[in-house]
Amino acid sequence: MATLISRKASSLRRLRRSFFFSTLTHSRSSMTAPSPSPLLNHLFRPASHPRPSSILSQLDNYLCQGLGTQWLILNQKHLYSTTNTTTGVNSSGAQGQSGDGDKLGDSKQTGDAGNSIRGGPVSWLSFILLVITGTCLIYYYDLLKKQRIEEINANTQTVKHGPSVGKAAIGGPFSLINHDGKPVTEKDFMGKWTLIYFGFTHCPDICPDELIKLAAAIDKIKKKAGLEVVPLFISVDPERDTVEQVREYVKEFHPNLIGLTGDVEEIRKTARAFRVYFMKTEEEDSDYLVDHSIVMYLMSPEWEFVKFFGKNNDVDSLTDGVINEIKRYK
């Protein structure tokens, strides 16, 4: 495209030069256009160089000039945009006669308008539009962000009670032996609320204290809210805690307290289901203590885990906690 224009421009420059030359030397005053004829003769009839003097040649010249001026007008438009040589064309227009001068003048004006549009890609209008669009976008995005932040804040501040994101996977089925020697599973405890404590009978001080607390809490819950909760003691030392051992141990705390023991493997599985840690601490002369987590688990009648209570709760907080959970569950 550029080469095409440059070629046209160079040819037109030659044209103009020939224009001046011809106007100076020629005087075909009867004709409106001076003489694009010689060059046009060159262009349109390159074969015949010498100037004809017959009527035919005049007719030819008319045609040539008509075509030529049109062609010139088109090319002048191109010229304006690429080479900005208005002065040269002006003078050539001035050189031309009145009719053509008008035409050229018109073309010049349209050329001028085209020049201001095609002077550069950015105008004031486009810049203003850009700024407006930009600010609108930024404002909208900011608004959306604020709304999102408020939403997140509102969600985090509302205290979620109970299992809102699913239930903890604590608890599960078990099959152990109770202190009467009868094999039991978790189905035997369904239908009632249960409070489970894991411990062992040879415990020096912690298990007795916790079991005393558990027994007292069971009685208090019965007195306060009239609710029946079954206390359960599961031994984490099945090697030493036989059925008789557990029976003797458990009957001292509460008549309802049920003690469970069983196979070593079963106890391990049950403790894993309840996430209870227990480990034998090696002592000498065949006596040992068992290190274990000190937690009480509250299980619903459907044998689902509801809440756990640690060592820090005293009797009253344990009582109130259990009553609250039972009330809320219903």
Place this chain on the structure above:
Amino acid sequence: MGVAANSQDQIHVDILFEAREACYKIYANSQLSLARDAFYTCIKKQSNKKPTEIASVGLLYPADCKKTRAEYEKHCRSTWVKHFDRQYCAKKRVQRLLDDKDNRKGPLKLPQPYTFKEC
């Protein structure tokens, strides 16, 4: 699914209620004297005296409390004695940290080679 086989099918009585009570405290001649608790109160009372006797797990006690110590060890299982001594040491350490106002401020000591750590 059997019960864990036990070589001795007897019940350990020394962990039941009375034995526990005896360990924690004993009734001698209708006079309440607390075995375990007696021993520890004795140590607390005699804290100004220099500890010379060795108990267990690094606990030292003055010679005046020897009698209560004997009673204590008679009525409680040995593992339980160790357990309670360890508990007492931990309590004492925490107390020392809390009470310590002027004495042990100074540059930190580098870890020393093993020495008998008094509790």
